Amino acid sequence: MQVPDANVRSSTYYIAQTSVHCPSCNQCTRVLAVALPAPHEVLIEDEWQDADVSAFIFYVTEVPEEVLQLLTQTSGFFRSSRMEDTPDPCLTNHCEHCGTPVSDDQLHCEPGGFMPGYADEAQAISLIEVRKALRAVAAGYAVDPEFLVHTPKR
Numbered sequence: 001m002q003v004p005d006a007n008v009r010s011s012t013y014y015i016a017q018t019s020v021h022c023p024s025c026n027q028c029t030r031v032l033a034v035a036l037p038a039p040h041e042v043l044i045e046d047e048w049q050d051a052d053v054s055a056f057i058f059y060v061t062e063v064p065e066e067v068l069q070l071l072t073q074t075s076g077f078f079r080s081s082r083m084e085d086t087p088d089p090c091l092t093n094h095c096e097h098c099g100t101p102v103s104d105d106q107l108h109c110e111p112g113g114f115m116p117g118y119a120d121e122a123q124a125i126s127l128i129e130v131r132k133a134l135r136a137v138a139a140g141y142a143v144d145p146e147f148l149v150h151t152p153k154r
């Protein structure tokens with residue numbers, strides 16, 4: 001899959017991991033997200049524009065097959081799923097214990113998860129650098145999470 005409709009692209013990317021409490025069973029579960037380093041490119045009104053910031057992408061509906069494989073190898077609980085609030089199936093985290101979807105809204109638009117409100121939450125996030133190009137269709141885009149700069153890479 002070449003992702004012809006991609007709206008973000010980057011020469012490398014990160015798989016970010018952290019833990020959150022499941023909204024259903026309240027146990028701690030591991031969750032993933034895709035982050036892009038600066039600089040990358042964003043498609044705005046049919047033109048690729050340089051984005052000189054790091055960013056998380058979410059509500060991801062399409063990625064190349066090899067990226068999808070790498071993500072699902074990293075966590076079998078991060079897989080395509082249709083959520084109530086999105087028209088298309090998108091990559092969604094699921095609780096490791098009860099299988100309940102953990103929405104990207106909860107992870108990226110509320111404090112905690114991948115939008116840490118406190119330094120100790122930022123430190124809970126680990127990043128795996130993938131030195132491969134990424135193209136993706138993502139409805140969600142969170143610019144320059146400060147902690148991305150400070151998080152130790154491995």
Ligand SMILES: [Zn+2]
Pocket residue numbers: 022023024025026027095096097098099100
């Ligand atoms: Zn659960």
